[in-house]
Ligand SMILES: O=C(O)c1ccc[n+]([C@@H]2O[C@H](COP(=O)([O-])O)[C@@H](O)[C@H]2O)c1
């Protein structure tokens with residue numbers, strides 16, 4: 001597991017300055033393209049090029065099952081995880097539609113369904129057959145955590161082989177908002193109730209019960225929850241660990257990332273805890289409707305590109321933000337300067 005502590009790639013701050021200077025010369029009042037300006041300038045530094053581009057997008061959706069589902073913390077039955085994996089493989093899910101619209105490469109990775117699905121096109125990186133319920137035991141062993149983290153690193157390696165300019169991770173796992181809420185509460189030192197929401201659609205009373213389950217688990221494991229890796233091992237899901245591994249590897253390999261919603265955001269929180277410099281490589285696609293996401297984004301000092309009340313996961317919100325980044329690059333690369341257009345400056 002030593003690879004996770006390797007330093008991230010260094011953005012080129014000289015290109016950052018060059019890109020910022022170009023933004024000041026484009027035919028618009030300085031700053032008038034807001035977050036699009038910052039995004040293009042940051043991408044220039046990350047990609048080490050004067051003309052950034054995020055046309056070639058790679059999507060890995062990591063799927064796994066959760067023992068905590070048996071505590072009745074999701075509106076949907078556990079079997080939906082494997083059913084949706086078949087849907088991803090057949091091209092019928094929201095993420096497939098968005099991937100096609102973007103012309104992006106797409107894969108679905110089994111990091112630990114309760115049973116492998118027998119359909120072609122599912123990448124097998126299984127760390128186990130579902131996690132254990134963290135209400136009674138650590139969710140996974142240290143060995144399983146290492147396999148799940150590597151699943152993310154391997155996905156980034158495939159993205160690089162395909163010449164991707166942008167990596168997007170997604171997740172699918174019934175009950176994974178309970179896992180993500182527990183991880184966020186442990187990491188941020190906040191009560192579970194502050195970070196627990198409806199997930200796939202719990203009622204207010206059911207949300208209170210879910211928060212109580214998480215609080216009970218946090219009390220059980222309190223002493224052992226003493227590092228980001230211990231938190232992932234005890235409270236994690238395999239797909240959340242895979243996302244953490246992917247974010248760390250993308251930063252190490254110099255590949256910019258768009259982070260999706262609440263569960264992905266918690267994976268990013270843990271990646272940033274393991275390696276603060278990795279946050280330079282992350283864009284945040286959207287602010288999910290899931291209750292805890294605002295607190296997670298604040299802890300990351302992250303500014304999400306969109307806020308559309310999405311709460312689907314499976315990379316959908318990140319993908320919807322990519323046209324914004326593509327427009328940011330094209331504006332940066334193609335607009336005329338004041339001098340070129342003969343427009344007077346302020
Ligand atoms: O990305 C989000 O912000 C998000 C918020 C709520 C739910 N989800 C998705 O819904 C599933 C988890 O919800 P639940 O209620 O089963 O914990 C999982 O497959 C996620 O992809 C995703």
Ligand SMILES: Cc1cc2nc[nH]c2cc1C
Nearest residue numbers: 076080172200312313314
């Ligand atoms: C149908 C369904 C699709 C999903 N996609 C991501 N999480 C999901 C949860 C459910 C329940």
